[in-house]
Amino acid sequence: MTKLRLGQLDTSDINSSVFASANAVNTVQSNVDSLTATTAANDYATYTTLTSSINTVQANLTSLVSAAPTTLDTLAEIAAALENDANIAVTLTTSIGTVQSNVTTLTSTAAANDYSTYTTLSGLIDTVQDNVSSQTSNTSIVAGGTDLSNTTVFVEAGDGVLLSSNTTSKTLTIATSMSNVTSQTISIDGTANSFTLTKSASNSNMVLVMYNGLVQDPARYSISGSTLTLANTAPLIAGANLEVRYFDFFSLPGVSESGGGGGYSFQGTVSGYSSGGAIGPVNTIDKFPFSTDSNATDVGDLTQARQRQAGQSSTESGYNTGGTTGADVSTIDKFSFSADGNATDVGDLTQSRNGVGGQSSSVSGYTSGGRIPTPVVVNTVDKFPFSADANATDVGDLTVGRYSPAGQSSSENGYSSGGDPSTNVIDKFPFASDSNATDVGDITQVKKGASGQSSTTSGYTSGGDVPGVGAVNSIDKFPFSSDANATDVGDLFVNSHGFCAGQSSTTNGYVSGGRLSGATNPIEKFPFATDANASDVGDLTQGRYMLAGQQV
Numbered sequence: 001m002t003k004l005r006l007g008q009l010d011t012s013d014i015n016s017s018v019f020a021s022a023n024a025v026n027t028v029q030s031n032v033d034s035l036t037a038t039t040a041a042n043d044y045a046t047y048t049t050l051t052s053s054i055n056t057v058q059a060n061l062t063s064l065v066s067a068a069p070t071t072l073d074t075l076a077e078i079a080a081a082l083e084n085d086a087n088i089a090v091t092l093t094t095s096i097g098t099v100q101s102n103v104t105t106l107t108s109t110a111a112a113n114d115y116s117t118y119t120t121l122s123g124l125i126d127t128v129q130d131n132v133s134s135q136t137s138n139t140s141i142v143a144g145g146t147d148l149s150n151t152t153v154f155v156e157a158g159d160g161v162l163l164s165s166n167t168t169s170k171t172l173t174i175a176t177s178m179s180n181v182t183s184q185t186i187s188i189d190g191t192a193n194s195f196t197l198t199k200s201a202s203n204s205n206m207v208l209v210m211y212n213g214l215v216q217d218p219a220r221y222s223i224s225g226s227t228l229t230l231a232n233t234a235p236l237i238a239g240a241n242l243e244v245r246y247f248d249f250f251s252l253p254g255v256s257e258s259g260g261g262g263g264y265s266f267q268g269t270v271s272g273y274s275s276g277g278a279i280g281p282v283n284t285i286d287k288f289p290f291s292t293d294s295n296a297t298d299v300g301d302l303t304q305a306r307q308r309q310a311g312q313s314s315t316e317s318g319y320n321t322g323g324t325t326g327a328d329v330s331t332i333d334k335f336s337f338s339a340d341g342n343a344t345d346v347g348d349l350t351q352s353r354n355g356v357g358g359q360s361s362s363v364s365g366y367t368s369g370g371r372i373p374t375p376v377v378v379n380t381v382d383k384f385p386f387s388a389d390a391n392a393t394d395v396g397d398l399t400v401g402r403y404s405p406a407g408q409s410s411s412e413n414g415y416s417s418g419g420d421p422s423t424n425v426i427d428k429f430p431f432a433s434d435s436n437a438t439d440v441g442d443i444t445q446v447k448k449g450a451s452g453q454s455s456t457t458s459g460y461t462s463g464g465d466v467p468g469v470g471a472v473n474s475i476d477k478f479p480f481s482s483d484a485n486a487t488d489v490g491d492l493f494v495n496s497h498g499f500c501a502g503q504s505s506t507t508n509g510y511v512s513g514g515r516l517s518g519a520t521n522p523i524e525k526f527p528f529a530t531d532a533n534a535s536d537v538g539d540l541t542q543g544r545y546m547l548a549g550q551q552v
Contacts, residue, residue, distance in 0.1 A: 265506070266313070266360055266409045266454055268551030271337070272503035272523075273299075274512045274540055275320045277547030278307035279519045285318075285335060285343065286540050288512075288523055290505040290551075293537035296512075296523065299340035302333050310358030310407065311501065311548030312365030314386035318343075318550035321367045321384075321392075324354040328373055332365075332384055332392065337552040346389035349382050355403030357452070358548065359414030361431035363387060368416050368429075368437075371403040377421065378403075381414075381429055381437065395434035398427050406452035406502065408459030410480040417461045417478075417486070420448035426459075426478055426486065440483035443476045451502030451549065453509030455528035461486065462511050462526075462534075465498035471516060473497070475509075475526060475534065489531035493524045501549035509534075515545035 072078055082088045274286045274296065283305040286296035302320055309323030320333040320343065330352040335343035353370035360366065367382045379401040382392035402419030409415070416427045416437065424446045429437035443450075443461050450464030461476040473494065478486035492511060500514030511524045511534065521543040526534035 267504045267506040269506055270552050272510050273318050273550040274501045275548050276302055276306050276309050277544030279544045281305045281307040282544060288538055295538045296540045298541045300335055300342045302343045303345045307546040308354035309548045310356040310367050311550045312358045312360045313550045319365050320548050322349055322353050322356040328352040328354050347384055347391040349392045350394045357405040357407035357416045359407045359409045366414050369398055369402045369405050377401040396429055396436045398437045399439045404448040406450040406461045408452045408454045415459050417443050418447050418450050422446045422467050441478055441485040443486040444488045449499035451500045451511050453502045453504045460509050463492055463497050463500050471498040490526055490533045493534045493536045494522050499545040501547045503549040503551045513540055513544050513547050519543035519545050
């Protein structure tokens with residue numbers, strides 16, 4: 001081993017080694033610096049990239065969270081909503097399969113039930129059809145060549161009614177037994193195109209006839225003795241419905257004193273009647289048609305020749321009450337609308353009197369005011385029934401005693417207008433209750449002996465005598481809907497006349513007879529639809545005044 005002696009060291013070699021080492025260090029340092037700069041640049045780029053990605057993710061998360069409801073904007077809430085089921089897809093698939101199976105089973109069961117229901121209904125329908133075929137094969141009713149085998153005949157009766165039917169012939173006969181009559185028979189003969197009712201006791205108030213759901217107006221059927229005949233304007237219709245309703249009591253259910261049912265109306269559709277009067281007096285009952293303008297015919301007699309009486313009308317009969325034959329009478333006469341014939345005495349008023357007014361509800365006649373022999377003017381309102389032949393009862397008073405007033409009737413009230421002693425008062429009394437009249441207005445003139453007419457909405461007071469003037473021709477009208485004065489709406493055709501009779505159809509008011517210089521016989525007509533003058537449409541069989549009017 002060679003030992004180096006310091007004295008022998010060459011300093012140039014040392015310096016050369018030092019410098020070489022220094023250069024190497026510098027190179028390393030340069031490389032480190034270069035690597036540091038490169039790393040710093042790469043770190044910044046990475047930082048920038050990561051920052052942008054983080055911002056994007058943050059924005060997406062913010063958008064996602066803000067779009068979700070507050071109860072589902074966290075992963076915990078979403079997991080809870082899925083019931084923390086990691087296999088939720090499998091669970092839902094299984095549930096859907098179960099529902100589908102249940103639906104298939106339900107559909108199959110419903111189809112089976114529908115078929116069972118259909119089978120049951122089909123069997124019932126077949127049974128009904130067999131019964132109908134069996135019934136109609138025994139009841140082949142023919143009218144005017146039209147087969148009526150499917151016509152329904154429905155009969156409804158009141159208490160104590162027994163029904164039996166014979167369907168072995170073309171004429172269907174239904175026999176009934178009622179508590180207030182011994183026997184009745186309905187016969188529907190399609191061949192003769194007629195309906196007949198035979199019974200031991202005839203009273204047409206006991207029957208209501210409906211054809212195809214429409215109540216037949218009494219004018220469509222007639223009663224002669226114990227037979228009621230319904231004459232159709234055309235052959236019966238196959239499959240039509242005919243209803244015949246009977247009632248043990250004469251007043252029809254649903255028909256009150258106010259006239260609110262049963263198809264009743266005060267106005268007539270067929271004929272007007274003028275009964276009694278003065279030229280003697282006379283007992284004549286005249287009838288004239290509403291459908292055409294023509295003269296009257298004499299169709300019967302009252303039980304007494306009399307004048308200054310009142311007229312009332314039910315749907316089946318005309319009434320003539322009170323009056324004077326030379327002496328005052330209390331007689332209530334009744335005559336039939338369905339057959340021409342004489343009147344019969346069916347009762348008495350509460351007192352004999354003349355110069356009375358007449359009103360009619362659906363079930364009762366009213367006789368108001370009048371004069372008794374003393375002479376004393378009275379304000380009595382009497383009422384008598386249409387359903388039975390009976391005496392009248394005193395049911396109220398007019399506001400003033402009067403005689404020779406005009407009478408009008410709405411469906412709810414009776415009216416008395418004008419009269420003597422001189423008055424122009426319009427009184428009204430109710431049909432629904434027995435009570436006094438009230439003053440509801442005035443006619444345009446103080447007059448007596450005027451005739452009364454009634455539409456469904458208004459009362460009319462036509463003609464009459466004005467004190468100090470004599471007979472007038474004015475036609476006054478007042479409303480039923482409100483209490484008000486009358487207005488002058490026209491003139492009679494004849495210059496003027498008083499103590500005439502009034503009749504009312506559904507479309508026109510009529511004035512018959514009266515007194516001018518003597519007895520007159522004109523029949524005049526004025527319309528309800530418009531305010532207009534009357535026209536002369538015919539004549540009574542004789543001139544007379546102080547007569548009564550009726551209509552059907």
